[in-house]
Amino acid sequence: MLELQLFHRYTRALPTSGEMMQVPVEFQTSKGLQYILSKGWQWKQSDSERIQTETCPVCKKAGWGHFYMVCEPGKRDGLWQCMRCGKSGHLNALKEEMGDKIQYVGDFGTKGDSEQMPNIEQMHEELLANEDAMDYLVNTRGFSLEIIKQQKIGFGKRFFKKLGGEKLCISYPYLIDGNAVFVHWRTLPPTQKEFSSLKGWEAPLYNGHILNDESLKEVSFVEGEANVIAALDHGVKDIVGVPGANFKKAMWLEQLDKIEELKIYICYDKDQVGQKAAQTLASRIGINRCYKIILPDFEIPSDEGGTKKGKDLNEWFQHGGGSAEKWETLKAQAPKFDVDGVTNIDDGLDRFEEELNGKTGMMPKYMMPWPSLGDKLGLEEGDILDIIAYEKIGKTTFGLNLMEYFVDQYGEDGIIICLEMSNDRMIRKWVSHVSQVADKVTFDPVEAAALNEKFKEGVKVARAKHHNRPGNLYFCYPKGVKTLDDFFKLVTDCIRRYGVKWIMVDNLQLLAGRVPRGTHSRMEHLDRISKGLQGLNKDYGTQMIRILQPHRNGNDELCTMNDVDGSASLAKDCDAGISLNRSKKPEMSSQALATEGMVMSSDASFDRKLLVTVDITRYSAGGQCTLDYVGETSTVREYNHAQIKAEEAKIKSNILNEVKDVSQLTTSAGTEGASAQSEI
Ligand SMILES: [Zn+2]
Structure with missing residues (x-):
């Protein structure tokens, strides 16, 4: 049962202005507040255990002082109630109302406890003070100082399981109205490329808050943060980054579905892996709504001092002569994705060859x-x-x-x-x-x-x-x-x-x-x-x-x-x-x-x-x-x-011993038919 009286203890109007609040320390690991931040809703703290939102997400009534949520990590975290429409429930019920959770499905949310949100500002200051990290972002990635500051890119150390220790890395905070809702880290070269995410927090789209605007006309999907940052840096604004090629959960699809007139472009890496991931993304978004942006061929410097084929948007802006104008041209030329799986021999052979290269034999997948x-x-x-x-x-x-x-x-x-x-x-x-x-x-x-x-x-x-x-x-x-x-x-x-x-x-x-x-x-x-x-x-x-x-x-x-x-x-x-x-x-x-x-x-x-x-x-x-x-x-x-017979014999002898103990039976009963499933 919901503890409804909880909501009636505080009814006085709150003094704070409409200005966005920093997340209070005591709410930092609240899954309820994480959800509110991820939706980009206006909110403020009400008291030591609750926040309120400006608008009730359920009945859409505006004005502070009627939609409350407990954000105290622990059992009541995420419990909400609206005084206007009278609806209330646990966090999952709100997610279902918003279409962010599917009814009937047992969904345990993110795995494990939420990791504390690190200090974004401090990591950002550390980046600006670190020559190697700045050199990588400015000269290798081609980011401007302005965009680095705007996106609050940071620098620090983090433990990478696959690399067996703490490594220097770049941090990419996901910001909504100045609040961090997620962080992704990437090792700083020359350390081998690895990624790490803030544990226990849902991974949203990078720059994904633009989907909260239902009048949005178009959006481009790219892979990861760096491609988005490069595009933003060149004046391309309606762009979001999918966190990793093998992302699974995608509750933002609900938002996409709501914006009916939205034109959707997908620009993934030019290689086969990237193109396959693009096709999968298009299927999930709705294949008829998506247009495929194919970057022109261009060369980038290789580590060995020569050149190699460029494949992503960041590289295109940096080395392939990419610009906002050329991006518009690519969009205008973008075809729809293949629906019926028609393939020509060249593509088919390429794919088969790639498949063979990825396997050691001809074993089924x-x-x-x-x-x-x-x-x-x-x-x-x-x-x-x-x-x-x-x-x-x-x-x-x-x-x-x-x-x-x-x-x-x-x-x-x-x-x-x-x-x-x-x-x-x-x-x-x-x-x-x-x-x-x-x-x-x-x-x-x-x-x-x-x-x-x-x-x-x-x-x-x-x-x-x-x-x-x-x-x-x-x-x-x-x-x-x-x-x-x-x-x-x-x-x-x-x-x-x-x-x-x-x-x-x-x-x-x-x-x-x-x-x-x-x-x-x-x-x-x-x-x-x-x-x-x-x-x-x-x-x-x-x-x-x-x-x-x-x-x-x-x-x-x-x-x-x-x-x-x-x-x-x-x-x-x-x-x-x-x-x-x-x-x-x-x-x-x-x-x-x-x-x-x-x-x-x-x-x-x-x-x-x-x-x-x-x-x-x-x-x-x-x-x-x-x-x-x-x-x-x-x-x-x-x-x-042999194993089964041994197990059965063991169970049987246990049963018989117990029976003997209890009733002093002396008969040696036939062993036919006794089984592991037998019960006394
Ligand atoms: Zn309401």
């Missing part, structure tokens, strides 16, 4: 987590993998294992859209998987308390894993989605704004049942769902894992991709399809159960031996392998017969 499946199936960019299995076999678990592996191994973001399980339940399952805490339902108070403790440790392990890797895994439970179009919009929003590269939909039949099919038959309805997802996957160059249900219940027959419920064409829309099967265990006799005092969980009625069949694959012959399904920890792993 994405390998499977298990070697025994890895030689039967691999995935390439843009692939769709379908997974089919009967109830209780472990489709969701199998998909979760794949998603966790791809996010962890390849550093790309993914989202699991599960229609069956709430985000909280999926998180519990994920924690159990990554921390290997065996999650079992228990009604024994002692066991329940022990499990609680194990999970507390597990959460720490999971959190550390999440914080210490580049990839993000999101969960989404689209409980309020009413129509198929809403669902496609949700998936589109997740790709565009979170920048996810992996999407898992669990499952298609459940989705078909959830959204009305109108006059379409069930077959047509499923086909529309399948084709719609396939289209999104193609448009955005993502990878998709789709979970499918078979049309019949498993008796003794193996489930295959031919058993897809509803539409035979589903299988044609995927690049790879695998079926999962586990065999039912022989029924235990009631006497054996009574003797051992065991109750079997429903999950345990299937053998843990998981038969994985690659039914459909574009790149290989497919085949079968056996994996080990460990239901308790939501984990699929390599099947190791």
Whole structure:
């Protein structure tokens, strides 16, 4: 519950003028205030724990003294209320109101605690006093003293993990109305090029506050700060910098969407990597709104004293004769991006060659987590993998294992859209998987308390894993989605704004049942769902894992991709399809159960031996392998017969010992059928 009384304690008018305030020390790590700064809203401090904004962002009523937010770092940070419209909520609710967070998606914000904002002014003074750093900016980068001062570029030392120590570096603060909302650092040459960001703060666009102006007519997107600074220095104002080529989250897309008449240009590096990143950015912004600026060929001095090809905007202004007038000409000539992926042989060969150079062999880009499946199936960019299995076999678990592996191994973001399980339940399952805490339902108070403790440790392990890797895994439970179009919009929003590269939909039949099919038959309805997802996957160059249900219940027959419920064409829309099967265990006799005092969980009625069949694959012959399904920890792993037998024997002997202790049983009960999933 919100602590609403909090807002009524301070109702007096505040004396401060409309002048922008420096962020008070006690609010410096407030995520609530960070958000307000990032939006460029006028604000001032109200009291020791709150700020107010000039205009309520929700009802747009102007005038101080009605929209308040707690900015005290800690539990209530970001709690807000408007006295005019009466709306209130936590920070996430405000972000949802503003379109900066997608409803239904579990979004934990930035990773970890916020680092203190460093002293921008002091770093700037240090830069002006440092000859080497100034020499680099003025002579190598070609920046004027005026622009260096205007953008408050700074200098200092910072720890670079990859370089194993503190290095001298240039700091680029992101300023909105004089307030720093983010900082990016770059090592000072000759130190190897590395970057570092202010931890725990959302990375906005550099110079991105210009998007707050809804009358903006055009904007150019470039990569990084230096290109923007060079352009600003030459009188090009409507320009923003994307922080790093592999940026993921992009909540500023919401702002772009609002400015309908906006003409958007993208000018990325001239090399293949830059051009591919430009294409991806255009897809996320909306390919029909974007124009591609291609810089003319020019030469820049190389380190060896010769020359080499120039590739970015900063270099063009510095060495390629770039000017504001020529920039206007380039914009006028800018073509739209390719939509349908038509390619000519030259470009195609170039790309293939580049791809070959980037690989050591001809292995698929994405390998499977298990070697025994890895030689039967691999995935390439843009692939769709379908997974089919009967109830209780472990489709969701199998998909979760794949998603966790791809996010962890390849550093790309993914989202699991599960229609069956709430985000909280999926998180519990994920924690159990990554921390290997065996999650079992228990009604024994002692066991329940022990499990609680194990999970507390597990959460720490999971959190550390999440914080210490580049990839993000999101969960989404689209409980309020009413129509198929809403669902496609949700998936589109997740790709565009979170920048996810992996999407898992669990499952298609459940989705078909959830959204009305109108006059379409069930077959047509499923086909529309399948084709719609396939289209999104193609448009955005993502990878998709789709979970499918078979049309019949498993008796003794193996489930295959031919058993897809509803539409035979589903299988044609995927690049790879695998079926999962586990065999039912022989029924235990009631006497054996009574003797051992065991109750079997429903999950345990299937053998843990998981038969994985690659039914459909574009790149290989497919085949079968056996994996080990460990239901308790939501984990699929390599099947190791000896290890499994040893584990089962250990659990069995524990159980038997306990039973003996309790009831002094002397019978040596048969060992048939006991399993790791058995419970006392
Ligand atoms: Zn309001």
